[in-house]
Amino acid sequence: MYKYDPIDQQIVNERVAQYRDQTRRYLAGELTDEEFRPLRLQNGLYIQRHAPMLRIAVPYGLLSSKQLRKLADITKKYDRGYGHFSTRQNLQLNWPKLEDTPDILAELATVEMHAIQTSGNCIRNITTDQFAGIAPDEIIDPRAIAEIMRQWSTFHPEFALLPRKFKIAVSGTEKDRAIVQAHDIGLEFYKDAQGQMAIKVWVGGGLGRTPILGTVIREHLEWQHVLSYCEAIIRVYNIHGRRDNIYKARIKILVKALGIEEFNRQVEEEWAHLKDGPLTITQNELDRVAKYFEPMPYKTLPAHDAAFDAAVASNPAFAAWVKRCVHAHRVPGYRAVTLSLKPHGKAPGDITSEQMHVVADLADAYSFGELRSSHEQNLILADVQLSDLFAVWEKARAAGLATPNIGLLTDIICCPGGDFCSLANAKSIPIAEAIQMQFDNLDYLYEIGDLELNISGCMNACGHHHVGHIGILGVDKDGSEWYQVTIGGKQGNDASIGTVIGPSFSAEEMPGVVKRLIEVYVRERQDEERFIDTVRRLGVAPFKAHVYAEKETA
Amino acid sequence: MSQLIQLAANGQASIVADEWTRVVPPAPAEESVRKQAGKVVLFKLTGEPTFSAEQIANTHIPATGKILVPLTIWQARKAELQPRLAAGELGIVLATHETAEALQAEFADINSLPIIAIFVERFADGRIFTLGAWLRTRFGYKNELRAIGDVLRDQLFFHKRAGFNSFLIRADRSAEDALASLNDFSQPYQGGVADVPVWRRVNRA
Numbered sequence A: 001m002y003k004y005d006p007i008d009q010q011i012v013n014e015r016v017a018q019y020r021d022q023t024r025r026y027l028a029g030e031l032t033d034e035e036f037r038p039l040r041l042q043n044g045l046y047i048q049r050h051a052p053m054l055r056i057a058v059p060y061g062l063l064s065s066k067q068l069r070k071l072a073d074i075t076k077k078y079d080r081g082y083g084h085f086s087t088r089q090n091l092q093l094n095w096p097k098l099e100d101t102p103d104i105l106a107e108l109a110t111v112e113m114h115a116i117q118t119s120g121n122c123i124r125n126i127t128t129d130q131f132a133g134i135a136p137d138e139i140i141d142p143r144a145i146a147e148i149m150r151q152w153s154t155f156h157p158e159f160a161l162l163p164r165k166f167k168i169a170v171s172g173t174e175k176d177r178a179i180v181q182a183h184d185i186g187l188e189f190y191k192d193a194q195g196q197m198a199i200k201v202w203v204g205g206g207l208g209r210t211p212i213l214g215t216v217i218r219e220h221l222e223w224q225h226v227l228s229y230c231e232a233i234i235r236v237y238n239i240h241g242r243r244d245n246i247y248k249a250r251i252k253i254l255v256k257a258l259g260i261e262e263f264n265r266q267v268e269e270e271w272a273h274l275k276d277g278p279l280t281i282t283q284n285e286l287d288r289v290a291k292y293f294e295p296m297p298y299k300t301l302p303a304h305d306a307a308f309d310a311a312v313a314s315n316p317a318f319a320a321w322v323k324r325c326v327h328a329h330r331v332p333g334y335r336a337v338t339l340s341l342k343p344h345g346k347a348p349g350d351i352t353s354e355q356m357h358v359v360a361d362l363a364d365a366y367s368f369g370e371l372r373s374s375h376e377q378n379l380i381l382a383d384v385q386l387s388d389l390f391a392v393w394e395k396a397r398a399a400g401l402a403t404p405n406i407g408l409l410t411d412i413i414c415c416p417g418g419d420f421c422s423l424a425n426a427k428s429i430p431i432a433e434a435i436q437m438q439f440d441n442l443d444y445l446y447e448i449g450d451l452e453l454n455i456s457g458c459m460n461a462c463g464h465h466h467v468g469h470i471g472i473l474g475v476d477k478d479g480s481e482w483y484q485v486t487i488g489g490k491q492g493n494d495a496s497i498g499t500v501i502g503p504s505f506s507a508e509e510m511p512g513v514v515k516r517l518i519e520v521y522v523r524e525r526q527d528e529e530r531f532i533d534t535v536r537r538l539g540v541a542p543f544k545a546h547v548y549a550e551k552e553t554a
Numbered sequence B: 001m002s003q004l005i006q007l008a009a010n011g012q013a014s015i016v017a018d019e020w021t022r023v024v025p026p027a028p029a030e031e032s033v034r035k036q037a038g039k040v041v042l043f044k045l046t047g048e049p050t051f052s053a054e055q056i057a058n059t060h061i062p063a064t065g066k067i068l069v070p071l072t073i074w075q076a077r078k079a080e081l082q083p084r085l086a087a088g089e090l091g092i093v094l095a096t097h098e099t100a101e102a103l104q105a106e107f108a109d110i111n112s113l114p115i116i117a118i119f120v121e122r123f124a125d126g127r128i129f130t131l132g133a134w135l136r137t138r139f140g141y142k143n144e145l146r147a148i149g150d151v152l153r154d155q156l157f158f159h160k161r162a163g164f165n166s167f168l169i170r171a172d173r174s175a176e177d178a179l180a181s182l183n184d185f186s187q188p189y190q191g192g193v194a195d196v197p198v199w200r201r202v203n204r205a
Helices: A006-027 A033-041 A065-078 A098-109 A143-153 A223-240 A251-258 A260-274 A283-293 A306-314 A316-325 A353-366 A386-398 A429-438 A442-448 A510-524 A531-538 A541-553 B053-057 B071-076 B078-086 B100-106 B127-137 B153-161 B175-183
Strands: A045-047 A052-056 A062-064 A082-085 A091-093 A168-171 A185-191 A197-203 A215-222 A334-339 A350-352 A370-373 A379-385 A453-456 A470-477 A480-487 B004-007 B013-016 B020-022 B066-070 B090-095 B115-120 B144-149 B166-168
Touching: A006 A033, A006 A098, A033 A045, A045 A098, A052 A098, A062 A065, A065 A082, A065 A091, A065 A098, A065 A353, A065 A370, A082 A353, A143 A168, A143 A223, A143 A283, A185 A223, A197 A223, A215 A223, A215 A260, A223 A251, A223 A260, A223 B127, A251 A260, A306 A316, A306 A386, A316 A334, A316 A386, A316 A442, A334 A386, A350 A353, A353 A370, A353 A379, A353 A386, A379 A386, A429 A453, A429 A510, A442 A510, A470 A510, A480 A510, A510 A531, A510 A541, A531 A541, B004 B175, B013 B175, B020 B115, B053 B071, B066 B071, B066 B115, B071 B078, B071 B090, B071 B100, B078 B090, B090 B100, B100 B127, B115 B127, B127 B144, B127 B153, B153 B166, B153 B175
Parallel strands: A168 A185, A453 A470, B020 B066, B066 B090, B090 B115, B115 B144, B144 B166
Antiparallel strands: A045 A052, A052 A091, A062 A370, A082 A091, A082 A350, A185 A197, A197 A215, A334 A379, A370 A379, A470 A480, B004 B013, B004 B166
16 A cells, blocks of 8 residues: 655644644634634535544545544544444544544644544545455556646645535446546546556435536546646636535536536636646656555465365354355456445444454464455455455454344445434434344345345435435424435446335334335346346335335334 | 734734825715615625615715725726826725736736725634635735734734735724734744645745
């Protein structure tokens, strides 16, 4: 992974000093709440329901074991001994003290970490697929460009106070796992006819109050121009994006309002002034950064391992874990492992300090000391030898990190909701927990198969409910909490926004609602059809009929 | 004590006396419709007139001295202001919803203006940075570029890198304290209007 040089380290150190002084001035009454707000947000600090919330950046989801140990120690020392991985692959602390945050950032800086621009109206953490660099379907590893973009966007002098937050995702695989279409800018890397790295650029996607999938603004962008092109897009947005209404301030609204042709025209006009200028990335710079993302020192291994095969054959629990939590790898004899942060009945994405230490140890022993966080809120050991999988499983299982539910109904994406977040209209974690408990039978889960269930506690859609096969949105009606259900949402190359099936439900009804949706699916599915495909084939009507028929007779 | 920070050509910052008198139109006779509807309008949108005809007509322009005049006032009272421009006593104030193109349309050579100020109503309005960068890079403006309005020390580093070389700190804050913020970072990653990205500046290999 990327390693700081003295310049990177100096920037992060200077940031800590700057923020320490800003916090001091705020606490001394020299800065008002309103003035301090963007400053703290750009350092990851929210003021939340119970306490501040600190969002620590995990650039494109990559962490070293050393960094994770530091995070474990920080959660122990300054928080309540756990952290929460978010859908932007970042780690959130729910209980830090405002006055401790400069010290926390200083500690993070010692392991090349920070909380810069994890919040606020600026360019946020760049995200990608958790299997970047190892996925068998990868065409281009986008991480070097992602790191160059991280640096470009860090304290960008023009884009510190945009109309609204700005999210960029990069993907370099055949199957999109970074949801490029749900981002302000989505960059899809591919090899062009000349075999050169090129980028397809999506713009104006986003979830939230007005979910819109992005539009392709440029089919072919040479990688050298990615910074100048993005700068052109964001300049147009900075000047013309709405600032009078926070709900209409995202770039997607501007793109819709202008139409993609006019928006594109303005971007081209702007880009004409920037293209081939100093922002053009040099081959030298790409090479310098890319060398940090070179393949790991893999051994030459056989494609099969007899002991592993025997363990799978003789141990159904291990076999179940392998089926759900172990993923293909481009190098023979290696696999990627997802450590599930979704044990049934616990808050999705949460991890204790002790578990962080276990994961760091596992990464050191079995995966070159590195790990990744996924937007599905799990952790990944990307480079595990086949022959080590059994040992990894045993240790992960002992630490409660081996629930074999990845990609299944209980691998729920879930925002912190009303338990922690002051924006939320409703709780989301207890809903996730209740659904997980309702579907605690693993055999039944396997029978249901691949299913993505996403829960958000409010319109902001941090839980990505719009793109869940089943999406649940917490809404506030007359001061009480209700839940609206969508089905048919999907991430990936054929992404779609789910359809609301009808009036909302109470919290108590939710596990039953999901159960009835599944009943329709199990009844109607053909052959190996997944839930999402059945919904796409039949539409929402039969699901709606069954869910609300039950409700009326109940 | 002056609240004006100026950067010399060598980048040295100092607090200096402000030679320019800002021409400010009187407050509008009535609240805007949207404000009456109970919504606070924090940012004007592109294309909205800055001041009403009545406000423009009632704006007092001092007879002598260096004056900073809003673009809309210049547009409406050009004949009266032309001699001041010729004498080097006129600068223009651009609001963040106004465009650099509109300014250029008025002045064949924008470098005939000794000063352009951009007024930011709220510090959180980041349009000021792109406007500054445009004036410096695309429009080739070389003279004083000043940030005025809700200008706080915590944005100065960005103002500076977006091409501003003078900063009128909000009256209730210390310009003295603000000086330090100009140097919050020693080696930024990306280029600003006056420098290139770090990989073109430094050998990082």
